[in-house]
Amino acid sequence: MTTSKRTKAKKNLIVILFVLAVVISGIVGYSVYRNIQNNGGTVVTVGVVGNSDDVIWEAVQKELDNEKSGITIQTKAFQDGIYANQAQANGELDLTAFQHYAFLNQEKEQKGYKLTAIGETYVSPLNLYSKKYKSVKDFKAGDKIAIPNNATNTGRALKVLDSAGLIKLKDNTKANPTVDDIAENPSGIDIELNDAAAIINLLPDYAGGITNTNFIIDAGMSTEDAVYQAPVDANNKSFKPYINIIVARDDQKNNAAYKKIVDAYHTKAVAKAITKNYKGAAVPVFKY
Incomplete structure (x- = not known):
């Protein structure tokens, strides 16, 4: 058997084993489910x-x-x-x-x-993360910052940037502000909307990113890695x-x-x- 044929056979075997593993996993999962139900x-x-x-x-x-x-x-x-x-x-x-x-x-x-x-x-707060900078003061004009593209988290992320002093919103108490609600941009940053789950992977191509804590944890990072942490107060009605x-x-x-x-x-x-x-x-x- 030639090397290429052996390689192809090995790949086919891997695929077959993977499919079998998925099928067995599904059968076991269903079996557990049925056993629980059958036992009341x-x-x-x-x-x-x-x-x-x-x-x-x-x-x-x-x-x-x-x-x-x-x-x-x-x-x-x-x-x-x-x-x-x-x-x-x-x-x-x-x-x-x-x-x-x-x-x-x-x-x-x-x-x-x-x-x-x-x-x-x-x-759970949204914080600003960066692989490029150590402080929020390091951001400069033209730097791209990625924020979530769904309406509610877009608004929260803009409030984080407002709190950090990178932008100024017309009204930072508004429930879901949009980029149209930015009154001033003293830092000159460029804000780009992206899928929240993908934002961490955009770093360090972006100067910074804001996303949900669960994605930070899943990426093996800590909230302590944030260059800016928004204050958390569970008793604050605005939360x-x-x-x-x-x-x-x-x-x-x-x-x-x-x-x-x-x-x-x-x-x-x-x-x-x-x-x-x-x-x-x-x-x-x-x-x-």
Whole structure:
């Protein structure tokens, strides 16, 4: 057998093994799901974005197990929350836990989703990151800064730039300001809208970027890497639209199992998991 044929055969074998692994994984997952149901348990699927909240949901599961609730949580990760909301609206997910009030309200207004918040989780800030600079004072005219392109996080990111002194908004109390609401740009930076999940990968091609904390954690970074951190105050009413929430479909908002999950989330152990996981960058907003 020639070298090229051996190489081709090896590649084909790898593909076959990969496909088998996916199939077996699906069979095992379905088998576990059926076993839980057959034993009288309840499986609740929760849509999340990225994997940064995994340890938090493990803590929630531990609380449910301690209570012998019979509830098993299965998280399903999405790259973009838009698809998670779509999946939930279509009945493919039971709950979601990735978005804040402002994003949910925007989705409901634009797409008519029958979704509602059934519990609050934490406030997570947007910060300014850079691979090029060490301080916000280093930014200069012509530098490109990437910010999220969805309306609510665009507004939050602009408020961060306003707080950092790089731009000045006409009204920094407006819920969702846009680039048209920029009154002054003393730093001369160029602001470009991008997909939130891709922003970290744009550095260092961009001078800076602002994105959600879960993408920072997933990238192996820390909020301490930020060149500017926006102040976090969970008691500030202006933060209300940006409080993260657990969401159910309207017709399931009083589901008893979902209520137990929210109660398990609102415990001291989960609050500690949030603080430890996010190193204080995310602030639990629930009482326990």
